[in-house]
Amino acid sequence: xxxxxxxxxxxxxxxxxxxxxxxxxxxxxxxxxxxxxxxxxxxxxxxxxxxxxxxxxxxxxxxxxxxxxxxxxxxxxxxxxxxxxxxxxxxxxxxxxxxxxxxxxxxxxxxxxxxxxxxxxxxxxxxxxxxxxxxxxxxxxxxxxxxxxxxxxxxxxxxxxxxxxxxxxxxxxxxxxxxxxxxxxxxxxxxxxxxxxxxxxxxxxxxxxxxxxxxxxxxxxxxxxxxxxxxxxxxxxxxxxxxxxxxxxxxxxxxxxxxxxxxxxxxxxxxxxxxxxxxxxxxxxxxxxxxxxxxxxxxxxxxxxxxxxxxxxxxxxxxxxxxxxxxxxxxxxxxxxxxxxxxxxxxxxxxxxxxxxxxxxxxxxxxxxxxxxxxxxxxxxxxxxxxxxxxxxxxxxxx
Numbered sequence: 001x002x003x004x005x006x007x008x009x010x011x012x013x014x015x016x017x018x019x020x021x022x023x024x025x026x027x028x029x030x031x032x033x034x035x036x037x038x039x040x041x042x043x044x045x046x047x048x049x050x051x052x053x054x055x056x057x058x059x060x061x062x063x064x065x066x067x068x069x070x071x072x073x074x075x076x077x078x079x080x081x082x083x084x085x086x087x088x089x090x091x092x093x094x095x096x097x098x099x100x101x102x103x104x105x106x107x108x109x110x111x112x113x114x115x116x117x118x119x120x121x122x123x124x125x126x127x128x129x130x131x132x133x134x135x136x137x138x139x140x141x142x143x144x145x146x147x148x149x150x151x152x153x154x155x156x157x158x159x160x161x162x163x164x165x166x167x168x169x170x171x172x173x174x175x176x177x178x179x180x181x182x183x184x185x186x187x188x189x190x191x192x193x194x195x196x197x198x199x200x201x202x203x204x205x206x207x208x209x210x211x212x213x214x215x216x217x218x219x220x221x222x223x224x225x226x227x228x229x230x231x232x233x234x235x236x237x238x239x240x241x242x243x244x245x246x247x248x249x250x251x252x253x254x255x256x257x258x259x260x261x262x263x264x265x266x267x268x269x270x271x272x273x274x275x276x277x278x279x280x281x282x283x284x285x286x287x288x289x290x291x292x293x294x295x296x297x298x299x300x301x302x303x304x305x306x307x308x309x310x311x312x313x314x315x316x317x318x319x320x321x322x323x324x325x326x327x328x329x330x331x332x333x334x335x336x337x338x339x340x341x342x343x344x345x346x347x348x349x350x351x352x353x354x355x356x357x358x359x360x361x362x363x364x365x366x367x368x369x370x371x372x373x374x375x376x377x378x379x380x381x382x383x384x385x386x387x388x389x390x391x392x393x394x395x396x397x398x399x
Contacts, residue, residue, distance in 0.1 A: 022105040027057040075109030125390035131155040131297040151386035156319035179298035180375030209285035213245040219291035220252040225338035290314040306366040311358035329362035
């Protein structure tokens with residue numbers, strides 16, 4: 001049995017029942033993707049259940065949104081007896097729920113969920129959604145996992161190509177769906193002039209911003225080194241850091257406290273972000289920076305800068321080269337290259353008209369490729385394709 005959607009008109013012909021398997025411990029990019037996607041899918045008349053770990057942010061927030069959650073199955077246990085009992089209960093639960101699609105977002109428990117789902121009659125379509133730039137394992141079990149999925153969704157083209165090469169997968173079974181944001185939720189509420197006055201930032205003072213959790217992988221130390229170089233050429237420039245989380249193993253704040261330009265930094269954490277919207281904060285800046293040294297399978301921060309018409313200087317990491325067009329919407333530099341980062345930022349600060357045009361082009365690229373609506377439509381199309389692939393697989397087995 002297959003299900004068709006009229007996706008362009010926004011009307012579903014069938015009410016699909018979908019299980020999203022997401023044992024995610026932290027509110028990371030994977031969690032943000034699910035939390036952005038899920039309410040929009042329920043608006044399209046899909047019945048969703050998000051399965052994850054008890055007490056974790058993704059389930060708590062989903063429940064606040066009115067989305068059904070499930071946390072009663074622990075596939076992360078190392079106790080063989082506990083795991084065996086969990087598998088029996090889970091299979092019985094799947095038989096009762098009769099999901100048409102299971103969308104698996106994490107590798108933990110992937111093989112067990114996939115294997116048990118294959119034993120149902122009829123089996124649901126299995127989708128593996130991957131948003132992790134670390135190399136996928138190439139052991140026989142993981143190869144079976146991926147080759148026996150009906151569709152694989154990757155969050156960027158680089159990740160898709162790596163999975164095809166590493167696991168020898170059929171390219172027809174992989175789809176790229178970029179994370180998308182709703183720009184209507186990112187509209188500044190007040191003018192930059194008003195906020196600058198309130199926050200103690202001088203009028204017309206150039207401001208360069210980095211919006212990310214303070215963590216080693218985000219490369220703040222290289223942004224600081226770049227800022228020191230920029231300050232030598234343009235002493236009036238100041239720098240803004242926006243963050244919601246500080247990871248305990250990151251020493252950046254200690255490094256900043258010892259820097260000769262520490263007074264040139266504005267730090268805006270959770271307390272400030274409860275008073276001023278992120279859009280208003282980012283809108284104060286002339287240039288947006290992503291100095292990451294790894295990860296970035298998807299990048300909400302980059303899209304936020306683009307949606308606000310800001311030119312972006314980013315490292316060649318993960319999805320970032322697919323979002324930023326070199327020399328058109330911003331500049332790309334190698335990770336850990338503080339000098340390259342500084343030179344790219346200086347180019348924009350020294351040529352405000354070029355920066356403005358790049359920001360405009362970035363905004364156009366965002367609207368053409370990376371909106372939340374596009375993410376929803378492509379997800380619905382992927383669900384339909386997964387069901388068709390499942391039906392073909394079952395037919396070939398019968399034949």
